[in-house]
Amino acid sequence: MRTPDRAAPTLLADLGGTNVRFALADTGRALPLMDDSVRRYRVKDYGSLAEAIRQYFSDTGHEAPRAVIAAAGRVSEGETVKVTNNPWLVAAHTLQAELGMESVHLVNDFAAQAMAVPLLAHEQLSAVGPQPLPTLGQRETQSFVVMGPGTGLGVAGLLRRQGHWTVLETEGGHAGFAAHTAEDVEILHRLNERFGRVSNERMICGNGLVNLYLALADIAGQPAEEYTPEDITARAETGSDPLCVRTVETLAGIFGSVAGDLVLSL
Template sequence: MSSSASSHTLLADLGGTNVRFGLADCTQSDPLLHDTVRRYRVKDFGSLAEAIRQYHSDTGLTAKNAVIAAAGRISDGETVKITNNPWSIAAHKLSDELKMDWVHLVNDFAAQSMAVILLKQNDLVPVGKLALPDIGAHQEQTFCVVGPGTGLGVGGLLVRDGHCSVLQTEGGHAGFAAHSPEDIDILKYLNGKFGRVSNERLICGQGLVNLYDAICAIAGQKPDDLLPEDITERANNNSDPICVRTVETFAGIFGSVAGDLVLTLGAWDGVYLTGGLIPILLPWLGRGHFRERFEAKGRFRDIMEKVPTQAIMNPEPGLIGAAALAVIESGRPILAERRR
């Protein structure tokens, strides 16, 4: 592969822990060039520009344009302070520093939402019995994309008359709504620890630990000093009843949160579940608690039972979505080409 090409766009998927880079070739039907993908730890670099230079050095690949999908609220399309890491980014400053023609910043879940246009069937696993409809099969469709990783991301995909647009939200920071006596006890514990309790305090990697601590306190047990992966490992090998209960509770609360998002966004066509925890937690999501609480919306239960949920298993949805946005930026009608 040549070191640069006019049709190539640099892609970045920037979260709280990792940043992933790759190139998109906007002339291709599958625009993400998978052999260009590299991952770096945020803590190893002082800035995004420094990490990009390392990517250039490691791969010999460059581009004159960039789409940066960042885990934070984009202000005026120009700046972002990453929610769970210390970096701040200004698009024009970054493009000047790296001598690029342009840099576009988007919320990471805007990219995750756009990714579903390019995903293949083998990238997806149903959670529950329902399959999602084809994107673009109807003139109007609304989907929600939600996922736990370092934080909790929320986005929306709107399909209108053959065109796609995304909703960039910070829905993960909406307040946690307790729905059961156990939820209320958990909320009381976390409220005492944090004050306001957002959904992200429960539904993310650290949220697993927060839930574990809360359930230990409710049970009158002293918690071990566990990482999220310790909790899921103990749950999966059934060696710790509290960890099993924690993961089951996580799946149920995640279902409630996802169902609330359907009601809020009007995402009646379906929900895509994404994020770094999904492949690990998928068996627990499929065991009943997720769908049970997803559907338990009172007078809207009948409708919610018809809303499909599907897990994204592709490891690079952020970069795939950034590639889709790069294609749209190039002027190609991505949805029309997908449906040929």
């Protein structure tokens, strides 16, 4: 039986619907992440996660005996995950056998994001709004919402009780959208016609930008271009297309409203 090599790095993977990002961590260091090891690959270019990992090892010249996979989907008993908006089905033991690794561990991506929050230094945080930044881990009772848009909308909770951290895994991104303004109502009406039930994720994600753009174009009576999320973002950044600017502003406003609702819920 091979003796585990604890000095060897651990492979980290952030697996979403569009991209998979890899990095290596040396757990013997004060700052484990090996910064020059980070690479991004498009999911559609590979038939499986194992294939993408082999490409990463080939590109970097590194190997790793262990892996921790943070995946955008519900992890079933720590063994399998079907990633939302991604054709891959990932099973920990199968991946471990395919790659000849000592261990492979699966975790929900936003559970992993929540686990990272207590590790953040104060100078790594930015305040949004008038309230001062909290000091992490210095109070017995603290509650946090952890959320972020990508291919979908990830949501997790993080609780500190009696000095211990607990992560709450959720599917909060699929909660129903609550309209707060007259424009929200018009957007909801158009998305409801297209999709039926409208979740927060229909707007707060990459494809959500396109959904909002099409809805706002219809509300304004303007012809809509066949833009991708990247097109909309690029035109908003340059200010070359006022409708794209409005789309990004609208997404940010809805994101803020949803964040506030989640804070009230938790």
